[in-house]
Amino acid sequence: MEYRLHSTLIAALAMAAGLAQADTGKLLLTGGVSSIGGSAGGGLTPWAVIGTNTTAGELGFSGYATRAATQDYSVNGYGVALGLHDRVELSLARQDFDASPALALNGIAPFGVAPGQHIKMDVVGIKLRVAGDAVLDADSFMPQIAVGLEHKRTHPGTIGSVLSFLGTKTSGTDVYVSATKLFLAQSLLVNGTLRYTNANQNGLLGFGSAAPGKSSRSLQPEFSVAYLISKNLAVGAEYRVKPNNLQALGAAAGFGAALREDDWKDIFIAWAPSKNVSLTLAYVDLGRIVPGITNNRRQTGYYLSAQVAF
Template identity: 45%
Template sequence: MRHLHTTLPRLALLGCALFAGASASAQSKPDMGKFLATGGVSQLEGAGGGGITPWALITGYGTRDSWGANAHYTYVGTQDYTLGSYGVAVGIADRLELSLARQDFQGSLAPLDQLRIKQDIVGLKLRVAGDAVYEQDRLLPQIAIGVLYKRNKGIGGLGALGVSSVKQLGAKDDHGYDYYVAATKILFEQSLLLNATLRATRANQMGLLGFGGDQGDSQRLMPELSAAYLLDRKLVLGAEYRRKPHNLGVDHEKAYYDVFLAWFPSKNFSATVAYAELGDITVFNPKKQHGVYLSLQAGF
């Protein structure tokens, strides 16, 4: 807990400083002025974007003179595992995003049917250039930089094997940072959104299996790609790809990818369903994990 006590205050101070600058011109009440669906949905780690990768878009529907907030719950179920993610996020002046998320990972098939892993994630994102909505006459995409601080809460359900920490699986740390830069371009005439994200990470399975390991312990640059097509004003069809590092000998980690359909009946609610391919998770259940992804988001 020592690292958590020193790191989170620094993140909080940075967030407060950015918040003060971004909120100086923001209204006290959200104006919901952004176009429908332009805040994206809630990514598995809490940031605004797609399902598995953050975008440069700022969450919520507050314009540059306002703010917005949302809460989400996401469920992913494969043959052997389930993952629940829930949290809140705030977008301020269409410039700054702050997010908090909890991930709850569980095994459902022997020998890991009692497995339980929890992880807390604090996120900051700052738009630094471009405007994906209003600069349609420019090639420059909207660009944002972000950081995700992750703290693994340990392993439950494997007491009989004497395993209670990700370090016992070969991870070097139970906490770490992901740094990323994202570029998002919305082409209204083509009803198309394109996103590319470059992430520096040493996380194993997003951090659920710790950070670093016997196969590598350095920050590595991993590309992430998204494309989405607006079928009509409220329905979006898309696909995503996320490259992953391979740091652990007990985890033959592979890339994530999904195909999703997102529904935006109003600015206060969205629902996303997807087919997700998550690759191998551990050598103890050595087969590719794939299944359903469901996410609900409510906001103002």
């Protein structure tokens, strides 16, 4: 049932590509790239822009594939998005996280984690531009503002016993507001996002926590800046604050900081060789991810994403 639903949603968005108009007036890279949650933005955080090449009165379509790898973990992702009249964005994404180090948790308790276990997560998103236009308002102080939500469902496999022990849920919804300001004369884009969430590691480790961890949602800020070197090449950086819901529970259970969650950050370069294709390469620092099973190592590595948009 899950597979059929996922396939049907992808097919519905893909069919809409037949209605998309490729010859649009949107400037290169001003629609962002696909973030890890599927919505348009940077790699780690959504922006207020509506993805695809759509402008007013048009429909647009985009699809992406991405891979990130650090010292101990890796994740593959793919997704599609539909832009409606540069006003509404619908997105669908799937992440496949290689959680092989979680096998070490069997040494703490008989959790039954299988070797090579992966965690998969589906993300359905919607974004609505409510004010401003990043390009048309570039000569004013008015940013483009959008509100959005990402509903996430995690499929943990044999790691489900660990999430049950932690008292986390396997589904949750993030709500966010983003403001994006484009300074065309300075070739600079700045974005701020405020996310209302209780996701652990973006939802891959569930949502919330048993007491004394934090179960309720909290507001977490995210920031992006990008500099346009040329019309089709941009460099930038992102910083995403994380809620760290599980550490207090881990400390109470005698694990110290073994469940600590750190903020995420990256430095990226995005290249658009044509109007319909963009490639993004980033150095990422995801902090410590369940440091109790990875010798407290910071998870640094690369992020690579390819997107087609019409």
